Amino acid sequence: MENMSNWSKTSWHNFPALQQPKWPDKQRYDEIVQTISELPPLVFAGEIRDLKSMLAKAVKGEAFLLQGGDCSEEFSRCTAPNIRETLKVLLQMAVVLTYAGNKPVVKVGRIAGQYAKPRSADMENVNGMEIPSYRGDMANSIEPDAEARIPDPARMLKGYHLSASTLNLLRAFTRGGFGSLHRVQAWNQEFVKQSPMGRSYERMAVQISNAIKFMETIGIETDIPRLKEVQFFTSHEALFLGYEQALTREDSITGGWYDCSAHMLWIGDRTRQLDGAHIEFLRGVRNPLGMKVGPNYDIDTILKIIERLNPENEAGRITLITRFGYRDIEKYLPPLLRAVKKSGQQVLWTCDPMHANTFKADSGHKTRDFENILSELRCFFELHWVEGTVPGGVHFELTGDDVTECIGGARQLSDAQLGQRYLTTCDPRLNAEQSLEMAFQIAEMIRSS
Ligand code: PEP
Numbered sequence: 001m002e003n004m005s006n007w008s009k010t011s012w013h014n015f016p017a018l019q020q021p022k023w024p025d026k027q028r029y030d031e032i033v034q035t036i037s038e039l040p041p042l043v044f045a046g047e048i049r050d051l052k053s054m055l056a057k058a059v060k061g062e063a064f065l066l067q068g069g070d071c072s073e074e075f076s077r078c079t080a081p082n083i084r085e086t087l088k089v090l091l092q093m094a095v096v097l098t099y100a101g102n103k104p105v106v107k108v109g110r111i112a113g114q115y116a117k118p119r120s121a122d123m124e125n126v127n128g129m130e131i132p133s134y135r136g137d138m139a140n141s142i143e144p145d146a147e148a149r150i151p152d153p154a155r156m157l158k159g160y161h162l163s164a165s166t167l168n169l170l171r172a173f174t175r176g177g178f179g180s181l182h183r184v185q186a187w188n189q190e191f192v193k194q195s196p197m198g199r200s201y202e203r204m205a206v207q208i209s210n211a212i213k214f215m216e217t218i219g220i221e222t223d224i225p226r227l228k229e230v231q232f233f234t235s236h237e238a239l240f241l242g243y244e245q246a247l248t249r250e251d252s253i254t255g256g257w258y259d260c261s262a263h264m265l266w267i268g269d270r271t272r273q274l275d276g277a278h279i280e281f282l283r284g285v286r287n288p289l290g291m292k293v294g295p296n297y298d299i300d301t302i303l304k305i306i307e308r309l310n311p312e313n314e315a316g317r318i319t320l321i322t323r324f325g326y327r328d329i330e331k332y333l334p335p336l337l338r339a340v341k342k343s344g345q346q347v348l349w350t351c352d353p354m355h356a357n358t359f360k361a362d363s364g365h366k367t368r369d370f371e372n373i374l375s376e377l378r379c380f381f382e383l384h385w386v387e388g389t390v391p392g393g394v395h396f397e398l399t400g401d402d403v404t405e406c407i408g409g410a411r412q413l414s415d416a417q418l419g420q421r422y423l424t425t426c427d428p429r430l431n432a433e434q435s436l437e438m439a440f441q442i443a444e445m446i447r448s449s
């Protein structure tokens with residue numbers, strides 16, 4: 001068993017931490033981390049435990065995880081309409097998936113703190129200039145200017161405050177009736193009417209309406225808090241460890257440590273070294289943890305990491321988010337499924353069909369094709385069914401906005417149209433229509449299972 005007596009929220013300092021911004025002024029950085037550590041936590045440990053127990057159900061196939069949001073949130077886009085639209089599309093997707101899968105959908109946003117990005121190179125070439133890479137709004141500015149790219153720790157403080165504002169609005173919306181079943185279903189009917197693929201989605205939309213009507217007919221009140229309030233959780237990549245450390249607090253009820261910057265945190269594919277600082281930090285906090293696993297994985301290392309992060313083999317603690325690409329998933333997923341199954345480790349398996357399906361379009365935009373995303377998802381479900389493991393969730397980069405970043409979908413968004421509303425500062429996201437369409441497509445897959 002792992003030894004917790006040698007863990008503290010600063011023990012990661014003794015391990016190599018990849019992907020950290022080079023903060024120019026160490027003293028200023030320390031001051032900001034100190035300031036954040038004195039501010040209130042963003043989420044409460046009790047909520048984190050609720051999420052973990054819901055994820056534990058998903059491990060057994062009794063619930064399904066829907067995780068999604070921006071690749072990289074931006075300070076300048078922290079507005080009520082943006083937050084509302086992202087929440088709205090996730091809730092719409094969740095209703096479709098709940099009905100099709102016949103099980104509760106656990107809703108987790110990549111939101112209210114997704115401000116830190118890992119990059120493949122320290123420098124990038126923008127308009128012929130070699131400047132430091134953009135590492136997310138919590139580190140530096142997207143502006144293509146060497147000065148603006150110098151990391152500024154005050155951005156972490158700003159990120160904290162904007163996360164708090166975002167979370168506040170999410171809580172208001174989800175408690176205040178915005179996400180009531182009736183409203184979400186009305187939005188879905190509207191979508192079906194407008195989609196060029198409307199006909200094929202209409203059947204399910206009608207069935208959902210009928211199910212709601214049936215409940216009302218037999219006297220089940222649908223205008224009740226349980227159906228008007230939704231539980232919504234937040235997540236982001238735990239990347240900048242000083243920030244995460246500052247929000248790590250000891251829970252007065254259980255005495256355990258929780259990273260209260262979000263309910264769920266994930267470890268990126270680039271920072272999951274067994275003896276790296278990220279694993280060291282995260283092993284000591286009790287949040288549910290996601291871990292991205294891309295094609296470069298080594299099975300033994302993955303098993304050792306899981307063991308280190310979850311020595312008690314608690315269900316709901318670990319979510320493996322696989323991202324192999326539609327061409328390679330058949331090669332990489334089955335051996336991993338078998339090895340983890342054999343080890344007896346309880347993990348929740350989810351699929352990120354975005355990150356290994358990125359390519360550069362002829363127009364020069366970084367994009368993803370709806371068909372490839374769907375194809376990786378289809379393989380994900382089928383491979384799990386073959387192996388007898390549980391395909392327990394999906395992970396998307398999406399927005400409620402009407403962007404043109406991924407090609408394909410019912411409107412056949414083309415390469416030539418990518419320039420119209422290409423707004424992402426990092427990876428291309430599904431727009432609202434494409435996201436909902438994805439949900440209907442997944443629904444078809446899981447219903448025929
Ligand atoms: C991400 O989720 O935005 C990301 C960087 O993913 P990965 O670590 O899988 O590359």
Ligand code: CO
Nearest residue numbers: 071397426427
């Ligand atoms: Co991304």
